Amino acid sequence: MNQPLLLVEEKKQTILMTLNRPSVMNCLNFDLLYALGDEIDKLQYRTDIRCVIITGFGEKSFCAGADLKERASLTPDEVKKFILTIRNLLTTIQNLPLPVISAINGIALGGGTEVALASDIRIAADTASMGLTETRLAIIPGGGGTQRLPRIIGVAKAKELIFTGIRVNAKEALKIGLVNQVVPQENLLDACMDMAGMIAQTGPIAVEMAKYAIDKGIETDLATGLAIESNAYRVTIPTQDRVEGLTAFREKRKPVYKGR
Ligand code: COA
Numbered sequence: 562m563n564q565p566l567l568l569v570e571e572k573k574q575t576i577l578m579t580l581n582r583p584s585v586m587n588c589l590n591f592d593l594l595y596a597l598g599d600e601i602d603k604l605q606y607r608t609d610i611r612c613v614i615i616t617g618f619g620e621k622s623f624c625a626g627a628d629l630k631e632r633a634s635l636t637p638d639e640v641k642k643f644i645l646t647i648r649n650l651l652t653t654i655q656n657l658p659l660p661v662i663s664a665i666n667g668i669a670l671g672g673g674t675e676v677a678l679a680s681d682i683r684i685a686a687d688t689a690s691m692g693l694t695e696t697r698l699a700i701i702p703g704g705g706g707t708q709r710l711p712r713i714i715g716v717a718k719a720k721e722l723i724f725t726g727i728r729v730n731a732k733e734a735l736k737i738g739l740v741n742q743v744v745p746q747e748n749l750l751d752a753c754m755d756m757a758g759m760i761a762q763t764g765p766i767a768v769e770m771a772k773y774a775i776d777k778g779i780e781t782d783l784a785t786g787l788a789i790e791s792n793a794y795r796v797t798i799p800t801q802d803r804v805e806g807l808t809a810f811r812e813k814r815k816p817v818y819k820g821r
Contacts, residue, residue, distance in 0.1 A: 565750045567596040575612040575757040576604060577750075579618050586625035587617040591630075591643065591671050598650050604657060611765060612757035613657065615676060616664035620746060623663070623689065626671025629698075644703040647672055647710065651679035651704045657774070658769045660760055664753045665689045665740065673702035678713060681772065683739065685731045685752050686746040691739060692728035712779070714738050744798065764802040765820035770794070 566638065568579040571573040571717045578600055580587040629641065635643065654661055654676070663669075663680040669691045674789060675681045677691070685691070691707045701707060711719035714737050722729070731743040744752040760768060768792040778786030797803055809816035 566593045567600060569600055572608075572754065573758065574609060574761045575614060575754065576600075576610055576612075577616065579613045579616050580624050581618045583619040583622070585628065585630070586622035586626040586668060587619075587673075588629045589630045589647065590628035590644065590645070593647050594650055595795075597631045597646075597647075598653070599782075600656065601647055601650070604659060608765065610659060611768075613659055614664050614750075614757060615654075615661065615680065616750070616753075617667050617673075618688075620688070621691065622667045622673075623665045623669040624673030624676055624787060625681040626673050626675075626694070647675070647704040648760050651675055654681045658772070660757075660768060660772065662756060664751050665731075666749055667690065668693045670694050670704075671702065672704050674796075675702060675706045675709070677740075678706060678709035679704075682741050682756065683734075684742045684744060684749065684756065685734055685740040686749045686759055687731050687743055688746050689731040689740075690728045690735050691736065692726065693723050694726040694728065696723060697726035710739075741815075760816075761807070764797070764800070764806065764816075764818045767797050767802050768800060770796050 567583055568581050570577045578597065580593065582588060582593060604613060613808050616785065622803055632640065660682065661680040662682045662684060663682060665677055665685040667686065667688055669677055669689060671694055674691045674693055693702045695712060707723065718737050729737070729739065732739065733799040734740045735743045742752065774790045774793040778789045801821045805818060806816050
């Protein structure tokens with residue numbers, strides 16, 4: 562029986578999605594993009610889930626980008642369709658109301674790094690290697706990489722990485738702010754689950770609104786960003802969870818948030 566291209570596990574209040582094409586470094590073909598899209602769409606209304614972790618199967622590769630063997634068989638119009646599909650999928654991932662953590666367990670090139678860039682938080686194994694290497698194939702990043710990389714690490718460094726197509730190791734990725742944390746390979750999923758666990762202790766609407774305020778506010782001027790923050794804050798004021806937070810503080814107990 563064929564293995565599923567995407568493994569999906571629910572652990573506590575976290576969904577772990579594992580790209581599962583290890584024989585080709587978990588690279589992205591149409592079918593894997595569709596499988597990932599279907600699972601991401603299911604999360605739009607799962608209020609019981611607090612975090613998503615995306616990783617790659619095995620210890621060698623997170624994701625080696627677009628499937629270059631499939632690509633070689635595509636017509637120019639099909640290539641356009643692939644690029645539109647990955648761009649829309651990564652935008653959907655970025656816009657999920659839940660935090661998304663990429664657990665970068667090894668090589669992340671091209672679209673692999675773009676999946677990580679569309680995530681909210683990147684935690685890398687010490688063996689990871691990342692890069693937007695597309696210019697080496699005489700193309701450019703098409704899944705949002707030219708836009709998200711400079712927003713995360715700054716324009717100058719993003720240009721250096723994209724113009725040269727170089728790969729950076731985990732230590733360098735941490736130094737330039739491309740990843741949040743580097744941990745030993747064997748601790749990677751535990752580190753991601755620990756972060757997901759901490760997120761699960763917070764108010765769900767608060768985190769959703771914080772993500773919204775940061776992502777929308779960063780795209781605009783400070784005054785508009787502050788207005789976005791103000792409106793996002795207002796959403797939290799009438800919630801039961803806000804009252805529960807204050808009550809739990811007074812009663813010296815842990816709050817139980819319900820996302821209401
Ligand atoms: N598309 C299709 N197949 C890929 C792939 C990709 N993006 N990346 C790796 N593979 C396949 C290899 O062709 C090989 O398959 P084979 O055994 O049938 O030949 C298998 O995965 C293992 O890769 P291999 O190159 O033997 O491993 P390696 O450790 O020597 O190198 C990489 C790993 C990822 C550095 C190298 O495969 C590579 O550079 N891949 C292309 C990455 C890329 O440019 N991505 C951006 C696309 S826009």
